[in-house]
Amino acid sequence: MKLINKNTLSVFDYILIVGVISTSILYSFFTKEFDIIGMIAGITGLICVVLVAKGNILNYIFGLVNVSLYAYISYKSELYGDAALNALYYLPMQFIGWFSWQKRKQEEDETKVKARRMNLSQTIILIAVSVISVLVTGYILDKIGDPQPYKDSATTVLSIIAMFLMVRAFAEQWALWIITNVISVIMWTILTIKGDPHAEMMVIMWVFYLANSINGLIQWRKLSR
Secondary structure, X not given: OOOOOOOOOOHHHHXXXXXXXXXXXXXXXXXXXXXXXXXXXXXXXXXXXXXXXXXXXXXXXXXXXXXXXXXXHHHHXXXXXXXXHHHHHHHHHHHHHHHHHHOOEOXXXXXXXXXXXXXXXXXXXXXXXXXXXXXXXXHHHHHOOOOOHHHHHHHHHHHHHHHHHHHOOEOOHHHHHHHHHHHHHHHHHHHHHHOOOOHHHHHHHHHHHHHHHHHHHHHHHHHOO
């Protein structure tokens, strides 16, 4: 079985992949800091989400590498919530997602999943659960002293819900990924200003993630028709 053929990736996909690689190399050249861990995390992460946008099951292999490294980087930057999210949730979900997508493969292309959309009632429930969960979690984080409770709540809660929707092959995952990616770009930009290690590479990664999530929303609306 061929996991990737010549028609799997579009010109836009290649632009994203080449873009994150070249940007990472240029950053290393001009700063004279070769961040191999950050580069691998960024590149594998971008390839992963590009393949998710195409509905290609191979994304979970690249995702396994990405979430492992991102958990380590987050831990080093004292983003313990992000570290725990990646190590304890995203990591096992790579295996769950692989087997779940295996059951929903398209007959004409065994590497692609059959995407689906929520109906109106499911969409309303999704919005209600997302908003309530973010507010409740943010309130709890505020009470225990989190300096940015609702930002942390939004990225964590929406990522958890989006990952669940991804495993279940719902196109609505991409709306949540877009929100999460915007917040993450802002968060890592702040950490870059503070001088945290690997932060610059994470800004690059999340900017490309954001571009891909917008493309993913468009692609999955087509896949779910």
